[in-house]
Amino acid sequence: MATTPAAPPAAPPDDGVLRTNDGVPLKTTLARVNRRQKLVAVALVLPLLGFILVTFLAPIGMMLFRAVDNPVLQEQIPRTVALLDAEWDGASVPDEAVFATLAEEMIQQYEVREIAKVGTRLNYEQGGLRSLITKTARTIARRGEPPWRETFIAIDERWADPQTWGIIQQAAPRYTLSFFLAALDLRYDWQGDIVEQPEREQIYVFMFGRTLWISGLVTGLCLLLGFPVAYLLATLPMRQSNILMILVLLPFWTSLLVRTTSWIVLLQTEGVINDVLVWVGLVSDEGRIQMIYNQLGTIIAMTHILLPFMVLPIYSVMRTISPSHMRAARSLGATPARAFREVYVPQTMPGVGAGSILVFILSVGYYITPALVGGRTGQLISNFIAYHMQKSLNWGLAAALGTLLLVGVLLLYWLYNRLIGVEKMKFG
Template identity: 85%
Template sequence: MTDAPTASAADGVLRTNDGVPLKITLRRVTRRQRLIALALVMPLFAFIMVTFVGPIGMMLFRAVDNPVLQEQIPRTVALLNETWDGESAPDEAVFAVLAEEMIQLYKVREVAKVGIRLNYEQSGLRSLITQTARTVARRGEPPWMETFIAIDERWGEPETWGIIQQASPRYTLSFFLAALDLRYDWQGNIVEQPEREQIYVMMFGRTLWISGLVTALCLVLGFPVAHLLATLPMRQSNILMILVLLPFWTSLLVRTTSWIVLLQTEGVINDVLVWIGLIADENRAQMIYNQFGTIIAMTHILLPFMVLPIYSVMRTISPSHMRAARSLGATPFRAFREVYVPQTLPGVGAGSILVFILSIGYYITPALVGGRTGQLISNFIAYHMQKSLNWGLAAALGALLLAGVLVLYWLYNRLIGIDKMKFG
């Protein structure tokens, strides 16, 4: 406990009983309190850095990291950049260095890495690299230029060497270009991907469309439910709240597969429609493995995330506001529209942005019920991470998705104000 301050007759400075100026003592106490607070916060800070900031940083780095050619054929890349004029095939020295490095890679079974990386730029180069390395390692001999061109005529074309040169820098934007359906040509110009390979811009558009529609449906369905919960007596309200929370107690996988049972061609809903005569048995509706199935299942799963924020705000609105509006001559609808609804906007905003952000990155439900037309961009990110192993493209797609969410968050803040958002 700090001693009571006393005033010094000599200089008029307040001091403690031990003679230390009071200002210094207070500074020490404040510093100690800050260190204690920092020590308490550090575990949470470390957890956020390891589980959130770190993975995002690694993802952003992966989107521009391009080490394969620099690590596997460094001498070929260096010599190609120094001596090749870009007009024809390089000279014999480049072929000789490439042959030597290919033989080494073939012996350690790593030549496929070079082929996979170049195949991202142009289809067919993986087989070219692996076939050439195998032939050169087994029976290749100088002059290497003639040997390479004899194996495949593409080694004599400047286009092949231009692709190798464009894929050689340690850091590249080619993955971001691919995520936007663009690419570098062999001369370094940015061009569009072939039409049959233009898919990612369309997938981003589909993801935004489905996420916006799911958010709107959740708002239309959730607002009346939240209003009912907020206005009913507590006993009935608690019972309904249990029904709202019940989906959280059921596995997401179970809820999604339940929709498969309901919506499939031989499912419950189609059977009922046939039984009551609305559709013929041979004209059963296709409600699953398409966008319709994705939208229905996602709306059902994300609906509680819209209801709860709106309900938490509605519970704080006093019923006297509506009564006052009615007493001043407003009709029930006008009082609801002009008095009640504006007070619910913080909850509506919180629920909408929560549902939209969850929708835009949804993976399991579209994977199970989406089929070909109901897939979202997250499904393609997972595909490149797990199957094609193109982590650079997956990271670029994820980075663009993150940037889009941040832009939408910024627009929301500018138009509505993030300070008006309330979750309870």
């Protein structure tokens, strides 16, 4: 029996569109390939995005939240707070109902050993309230009885002062700006107005200023010392340049703690540097220079530690500058100094900018070195953040200080971008 021959494949439509062998438009095929490549790229990047989210963005978000989060009074004495908001006139002593509600909630929190949280939160607003809260709660839990208003006032006359109740009311909202105000040496008074902290408690604005001053000075010193070193690295023969590069990188191979404690040995009053100065006769044995546990020690140690972060970006840019540029300037009549100043130095600005902003940002957040060698006058704002996180446990104030520090760094980055341009920054 004869077989019917197979029909030939249909010819692609003659519409002027480029197609693949199977008749699919080439544009559609390319779109599928690009989409597949993008999905593969996203899959490869997802682990990194997850790592950044967990280790970087989430802690920053938590810090921002902590700076305004104020749950203590809402959780510990919620009914007292609600009664103050609803019934208290803000000018006189509250009525018996408020005292009775507070007594009941104080007894409950005292029995579960949580009343100290209330006192600690109120103590942030005014010193002495922690002892008032704990003393009152202990007394009424053991032998307190109605009428509660007279009982509270008999325990401490501050309960008859409207200011005490005003402070409780001001510290009660679930979210507050009081931590940010404290970080700027301001506070809410008992009537809700923003006022300055007492002069003896105004410290944080000064510490921010000191931090910026020391960071700027360290950045300038690193630039002054690092620019010649980078120039030598870029112009010396390879053999000498490699040896010098090893010396520049050597601090990276040594623990930061070891480098900092080494400066303590060198700079202390009976240390190596003072001994040398006495030996050569520059200072007397009684006039040894105090170079440690002060601002000078912080500046010296930080400059040494951060110097490589200035040298390497500048060197990476200098390596790309052709020597013919200087020769051309000389051939056109420029002196060596003028050729260096007007031809060579402008080409190094991307590296100078990158190194400067890197060193400055690292300096602003430095903690270990000022803590070890700074003493009283060499502490930076980061040391106060650590203090509130570890000792005073005022996490709200620590978060507010950290947030202001972060905002300052972002403003610096924005200013650098406006004046110089981030696209001109080069790290290598």
